[in-house]
Amino acid sequence: MSLPASDAYERYRGPEFRRLLGAARRSLERNGGEITGSIGLTNPTTEERNAIIGITGAYRSADVRRVSLPLAALDQNVRNVTGASLRDVLERTGPPLRFRADERSAIDQARQRLLAEGEASALHAENPWYKEWLSGLASDGTITGLINKKDERLLSQAIRVLEYIYARASGSPPVMLAALADATTGNTKALNPGQGSLPTLVLRALATARGVPLEAGAEARRELWDAFDVIVDDLASRVLVLNLPAAGRGLGEWLTDAARYGTPFHVTLHQLVTLPVTVHVPRVYVCENPAVLRRAAGELGASSSPLICAEGRPSTAFHRLARLIVNGGGRLLYHGDFDWPGIDMTNQLIGRYGAEPWKMSAEDYLEGLRTEDDHVVLSGKARSTSWDPRLSNAMQEHQAAVYEEGVADALLADWGDQL
Structure with missing residues (x-):
């Protein structure tokens, strides 16, 4: 069949057909393309009412609130004018039909x-x-x-x-x-x-x-x-270290020299992967806050016990170094914040490396409450403290966090001269 002249389609682009063809499109899409049932318009304009009268041949008064017509009548009218089906005209004047x-x-x-x-x-x-x-x-x-x-x-x-x-x-x-x-x-x-x-x-x-x-x-x-x-970035993943001698060319030498001078040292994951080391230190303390390690470096220097710092959430570099310590026969003694994320981290390090909570008892928490004046309200999900169930109970009772830097004096007292 030859295509109808383009001006035949233009008849159906006018405003009097816009809502009518929209209703026809919805009906066909709803019914899988079947020409069935009726469509209608509410509060038709004069132009819309006259168009429907022209299609059906039935008069509709000007005050009618809703007019309708069989979809088959519209399809026949379209065929008479364009030589094409209603579906063809809808797809020629608008997007393809979508059969829901x-x-x-x-x-x-x-x-x-x-x-x-x-x-x-x-x-x-x-x-x-x-x-x-x-x-x-x-x-x-x-x-x-x-x-x-x-x-x-x-x-x-x-x-x-x-x-x-x-x-x-x-x-x-x-x-x-x-x-x-x-x-x-x-x-x-x-x-x-x-x-x-x-x-x-x-x-x-x-x-x-x-x-x-x-x-x-x-x-x-x-x-x-x-x-x-x-x-994501092996240079961005790093762990902060103090006084942790190690064996191995490059990184091992740097760590040993830094420990000799009591100098904090940032170790990147790239270094740990490309410059392998072994660590044989029987006891390594782990802290959460770098401010605590900084105080240990400044006040204890080379006499401080070996420390590694998670700097918040442990990075992959931290975990890799922690594995090296444990695989070398060392024990990790962990202290973190007395808040629920800190307790969660303690549980993770216990499960992953057999770390021992250090100064993380209920007594340590309550002592921190007594020595700190400004307390932050606990937030987040409460965590269990299997090493001391009283700790979780005390934290839930007092609903106050005790941050690591606030109890640093007690930590430093134990770190001095323990090598």
Whole structure:
């Protein structure tokens, strides 16, 4: 069939047909393209009313509040004028028709395919967190959103990234984020911030695996990658050290020289990976706040016990050095803030390295309350203190935090001359 003249279509671009064709479009999309039932207009304009009279041949008074007509009558009118069907005219004068039932069916089928792919991963059978992550993506509309954006491949890539992370042997060297992205997607930048939904999908899974919420911000995301030995920047990941001699060329020599002079030393993950060291120190203290280590350096110098500082949340460099100490036969004695994040960190270091809480008893907490005048109210989820259950009870009773720098005098008293 030859195409109708373009001016035949122009008739239906006028304002008198705009709402009428809109109603026709909704009807066809709802009914899979079937010409069935009636459509109508509420409070029609004079032009709209006259157009409907012209289509049906039936008079409608000027005061009518709603006019309707069979969809078949509109289709026949369109065919008489243009030689084409109503569907053809709608798609010629507007976007293609979207048949909702067909789209829903296609989306449901695509969703089932993606879920089946996710469930086929070995992670599904072995890790409850993975099931929770996949179920969450399905229930909150994330998978449907990927389908609508034609980004289904991103779920497949996220699964490959997670499988790669979990397939790495325990104790393996950390992997750079760019190398991880290249190995799993072929694009070194695919997991960088701002690269679409893939980084968020993976980080959401890692947060679920750790049992923590996915927080916004570059620092929180870096810490989450670090927790799985994925390094966003091996120069930015570092640990602060005081008086920790070590064996090994380069870094080992620097650490030993710094300990000789009682000088604080920042060790980067890059140094720990490229300049391997061994550490054979029987006892190493761990603090949370760098201000405390700074005081130890200034007041005790080379006579201070060996210290490493988490500087807030431990970095991958911290964890790598902590493993070296423990593997060399050393014990970690940890002190942190008496707040719920500090208690959570204590629990993590106990579980990961067998660290011993040091000056972290209920008595130490209560003494800190007595010596500090300005107290911050505790916030966040209460944590258990298995090494001293009274501590958690006391903190919940007093609802006040005691920060490490506020009890530094007591810490320094024990650190002096203990080598």
